[in-house]
Amino acid sequence: MEAIVFEQLSKTYPGxxxxxxxxxxxxxxxxxxxxxxxxxxxxxxxxxxxxxxLSPSRGSCRVLGVDPAQHPEQVHSFSGVVTEHAQMYDxxxxxxxxxxxxxxxxxxxxxxxxxxKQLLEQLDLSDAAGQKLGAYxxxxxxxxxxxxxxxxQPKILFLDEPTSGMDPESVLRVNRMLRRLAKEEGVTLxxxxxxxxxxxxxxxxxxxxxxxxxxACGTLEELQNRVSAGMKVQIRAKKVPPALGLALKxxxxxxxxxxxxxxxxxxxxxxxxxxGEIYSVSAQTPSLEEIYFALTGAQExxx
Amino acid sequence: MKRSMYAMIHxxxxxxxxxxxxxxxxxxxxIVLTVLLPSIFVITGHFTPDDPDLQQMLSLLPExxxxxxxEQLIHQMLLNYILPVFFLMIPIMTASIMAASxxxxxxxxxxxxxxxxAPLTLKEIFRAKVLACFLVSxxxxxxxxxxMLLVLETELFFxxxxxxxxxxxxxxxxxxxxxxxxxxxxxxxxxxSAKAKTVEExxxxxxxxxxxxxxxxxxxxxxxxxxxxxxxxxxxxxCALVAGLLLKRAxxxxxxxxxxx
Ligand SMILES: Nc1ncnc2c1ncn2[C@@H]1O[C@H](COP(=O)(O)OP(=O)(O)OP(=O)(O)O)[C@@H](O)[C@H]1O
Ligand SMILES: [Mg+2]
Numbered sequence: 001m002e003a004i005v006f007e008q009l010s011k012t013y014p015g016x017x018x019x020x021x022x023x024x025x026x027x028x029x030x031x032x033x034x035x036x037x038x039x040x041x042x043x044x045x046x047x048x049x050x051x052x053x054l055s056p057s058r059g060s061c062r063v064l065g066v067d068p069a070q071h072p073e074q075v076h077s078f079s080g081v082v083t084e085h086a087q088m089y090d091x092x093x094x095x096x097x098x099x100x101x102x103x104x105x106x107x108x109x110x111x112x113x114x115x116x117k118q119l120l121e122q123l124d125l126s127d128a129a130g131q132k133l134g135a136y137x138x139x140x141x142x143x144x145x146x147x148x149x150x151x152x153q154p155k156i157l158f159l160d161e162p163t164s165g166m167d168p169e170s171v172l173r174v175n176r177m178l179r180r181l182a183k184e185e186g187v188t189l190x191x192x193x194x195x196x197x198x199x200x201x202x203x204x205x206x207x208x209x210x211x212x213x214x215x216a217c218g219t220l221e222e223l224q225n226r227v228s229a230g231m232k233v234q235i236r237a238k239k240v241p242p243a244l245g246l247a248l249k250x251x252x253x254x255x256x257x258x259x260x261x262x263x264x265x266x267x268x269x270x271x272x273x274x275x276g277e278i279y280s281v282s283a284q285t286p287s288l289e290e291i292y293f294a295l296t297g298a299q300e301x302x303x
Numbered sequence: 304m305k306r307s308m309y310a311m312i313h314x315x316x317x318x319x320x321x322x323x324x325x326x327x328x329x330x331x332x333x334i335v336l337t338v339l340l341p342s343i344f345v346i347t348g349h350f351t352p353d354d355p356d357l358q359q360m361l362s363l364l365p366e367x368x369x370x371x372x373x374e375q376l377i378h379q380m381l382l383n384y385i386l387p388v389f390f391l392m393i394p395i396m397t398a399s400i401m402a403a404s405x406x407x408x409x410x411x412x413x414x415x416x417x418x419x420x421a422p423l424t425l426k427e428i429f430r431a432k433v434l435a436c437f438l439v440s441x442x443x444x445x446x447x448x449x450x451m452l453l454v455l456e457t458e459l460f461f462x463x464x465x466x467x468x469x470x471x472x473x474x475x476x477x478x479x480x481x482x483x484x485x486x487x488x489x490x491x492x493x494x495x496s497a498k499a500k501t502v503e504e505x506x507x508x509x510x511x512x513x514x515x516x517x518x519x520x521x522x523x524x525x526x527x528x529x530x531x532x533x534x535x536x537x538x539x540x541x542c543a544l545v546a547g548l549l550l551k552r553a554x555x556x557x558x559x560x561x562x563x564x
Contacts (some may be wrong), residue, residue, distance in 0.1 A: 053419060053559045072559065077422035086420060087413040091318075103310030104421040148417070 001065055002072050003156055003188035004050065008059030019045040021212040022059065022184050027205075029155075030186040032178070033094050034199040036292060037209030040203060044083065044194040046209075047158050050190065051081050063156060065175040077105075080149030083160040087141075090134035097133055098151060105152035112151070119147040122177060124170070138165035146174065150181075157181070160192045171195070198287040208295050215296050220222055227294040231286075233258055236279040237271065246269060252279075307423055308431040315405055315435030320442070336389045337451040339383055342458060348377040349462045358517055375467075378459060383470040386451065390476050393447055394485030398442040402492035405432045408562070419559050429493065429557075433550065436489045437482070444481055475535045483542035490549040492500055497562055 009023040019042045027033050035043050048054040050061055060067060068075040088097040095116055102112030120126050123143045128136065136144065142165050149157060157178075163171045179202045181187040193199050199206070200220065207217045216223060217253025224231075235254045240246055244267070246254040256267065261283060268281060286294070320326055409415040418428060456466045 051420065053416065053563065055558060055560060073422045073424045073427075076420050079420075081420045083416070085413055086417040088417060089414055090412070100310060100314055101417075101421070102309045104418075105422070106305070106422070107308055108306075206555075 001029070002026045002062075003031065003064060004190065005062045006059070007061070009046075009049060009056055009061050010058040010072055011042075011049055011054060012057045020049065020056075023214055025207060025214065025217060027188060027190070030182055032182045032189040032202050032204045034288075035192045035209065036194075036196065036199065036201035036206060037215075038296060040211075041209040042212040043209055044160055047083060047160050047190070047192060051075060051079065066189070077152075077292075078155045080152070080154035080156070081158045081160060082142075082149045082162045083158075084164070085146065088133055088144065088148065091132060093130050093132055094120065094136070094140075095129040096176075097144065098147060101148050102151045103167045107152065116147070117149055119150055122173075123147055124173065138175050138197040139167060139170060142166055142298065143170060143174070145291060153185075154187065154203065156188045156190065158190045161194065162191070162298050163193070163195060163198060171198055178202055196287075196289045196292055206288070208292065210296055220288060220291075223288075223291045223295075227286055227291050231258060231261070232256070233264055233267065234282050234283040234284055235268075235271070236281075238277040238279075240276050241274040243274065305423070305427065306539050307421060308427055308434075311418075311423075311428070312435045312438070313432035313438060315432065316438050319401060320440050329400060329439070330446065333389075333393045333443055333447040334450060336393070337386060337447045338454045341386060341451065341455055344381050345378065345455065345458050345462065348374060348381075369512050369534060374463060378463075378467050382455065382467055384474060386471060387476045390448070390481050391484055392522050393444050394440040394481055395488040397443045398436050398485055398489040401436040402432075402489050406493055406496045407438060411552055416563060419562070425557055425559065425562070429497075430550065433486070433489050433493055436493065437486055440485045441482060444477070444485075448477060457555065460472060470532075472532045473536055475532060479539035480535060483539055483546045486546035487542060487549060490546065497557065 003094055004025075004027040006023045006025045007022060010018070010019075013071070025047065035046065037043055045054065049056055049061055050068055052068035052075055052199060054179065055069040056134060062068075064076045064078060089100070092100065095113075098116035098119070099109070099112045110114045117126075117129075117266045120129050123146065125140065125143055125147065126223040128140055133141065133144070140161065146159075146162055149159070159178075162178075162256075163174055166174065175198055178189060178191075181205075182189055189202075191199065191203065203220075205217070205219050206223060208215045208223075216226060218226070233256050234249070235246065235256070237254060238252060240248075240254055244256070246256045250256045258264065258267065262280065264283060268278065271278060319329070406415070409418060419425075421428075423431075452469070460466050
């Protein structure tokens with residue numbers, strides 16, 4: 001069974017704003033799906049539709065076969081959700097909060113406490129377990145929210161900017177944890193984020209939204225091919241003959257366009273034969289960031 | 304009941320009872336109504352029993368009890384006709400304060416959305432909230448009753464040398480009418496506050512619930528209406544039915560979207 005299926009999913013807010021337009025997509029179980037797009041693209045709205053917090057204006061979606069608009073509580077029983085609006089209780093400690101939500105998900109008192117401890121440990125929050133949530137920093141709150149989402153060992157995780165406000169070390173820790181969940185436990189991740197470098201590290205597939213529409217969807221490779229057929233090769237060398245068609249980018253750095261990786265050895269051989277002195281060669285595929293800018297038509301920002 | 308519902312009730316109940324200032328403020332008015340006010344009555348009744356207004360009021364009491372002494376009459380009237388009305392008002396007041404904080408407070412602090420992500424239907428969340436409010440309001444009622452009985456009986460004992468036995472109508476009030484009215488009030492207020500955006504807004508709605516009770520109280524004071532045990536019993540059963548119906552029906556047409564916007 002697919003983990004998530006969208007069929008012509010559309011949402012128009014009461015004010016008339018069309019936040020999501022005819023989304024068609026399906027995700028396999030165990031996929032780590034990066035849902036990207038500029039502010040106001042409709043990412044959070046999509047997450048709310050998937051969790052049944054909003055109901056679609058047209059079309060539908062299914063999460064592990066369940067329609068969240070019909071049976072949100074069933075979807076919630078196997079999902080974990082982190083969004084910026086889902087806060088916890090300031091007057092309770094981190095531990096008490098987790099114990100409460102564990103009970104809400106039907107864990108026994110003992111299971112709840114044990115699971116909470118384990119997650120606090122994994123997220124490096126053990127020291128703050130006894131502190132009131134009111135005294136938590138932004139990043140700590142965010143980590144506790146993630147712990148809350150993971151309490152009942154969900155099959156699907158909806159994460160809306162889960163790492164915003166976290167320090168780089170925590171981001172790495174969280175990324176490692178999420179990747180392990182997907183790989184070892186087959187958890188499906190639906191991840192909205194603006195942190196493209198981190199997304200590139202863990203996502204297996206991406207969807208790019210803009211103004212409510214899905215602009216592009218696919219693996220990094222598929223997206224790379226879509227943006228520019230082929231790749232760039234960068235060579236640091238001296239005495240480069242003009243005949244090879246390399247362009248001088250900076251002092252001693254040359255760049256050439258090729259269509260496949262297999263062309264690199266030939267290019268290097270030719271260069272050597274023609275008397276070039278090579279110091280380094282690197283093949284460059286466009287990063288997620290470059291693809292993002294290319295697809296959203298905002299390339300000028302990069303220059 | 305699901306363990307998750309129990310967890311919600313437990314959290315809400317503890318949230319009020321362990322917050323000393325909130326709990327004290329919930330108790331202040333009931334204690335004034337049920338301890339301070341009747342004490343003043345009893346003491347002034349003891350020292351100035353010839354007040355003409357009082358005489359007139361007493362003549363309205365049923366024949367059977369008019370045979371006792373004047374002071375005893377006052378006490379009878381106080382304990383069995385005036386004070387019970389307060390026990391209809393107390394749960395409504397408590398409920399309005401509790402219910403307002405339970406949905407709107409969660410909305411304002413942005414914890415409601417998190418609650419909605421739990422594997423509970425809206426109806427179950429709603430019921431858990433109502434039951435938590437109900438328990439607190441019953442607790443406040445019982446504390447008030449115990450305090451009232453203790454203080455009043457002590458005063459009576461010292462002033463007249465004998466206590467007074469609360470009538471059978473108390474049983475009906477405490478165990479049936481008061482809980483039922485309390486449930487109705489809470490269901491309505493929680494529903495109302497699910498729509499409201501601020502705590503104030505949701506409390507305004509509660510004011511209207513007090514009106515019938517105030518009318519009833521005025522009726523009692525002026526002697527227009529003397530509630531017999533049977534009328535009370537009937538009233539109680541009726542209220543319990545309405546409460547049950549409301550609890551079953553409420554939230555039927557609510558969606559997460561309406562609740563959060
Ligand atoms: N409750 C609402 N009522 C009306 N319009 C809304 C509401 N919530 C969001 N919108 C609009 O819907 C569009 C999509 O919003 P959404 O929050 O889904 O964007 P997003 O992709 O999550 O953006 P961000 O990256 O800033 O989080 C925006 O234009 C926003 O103004
Ligand atoms: Mg968003």
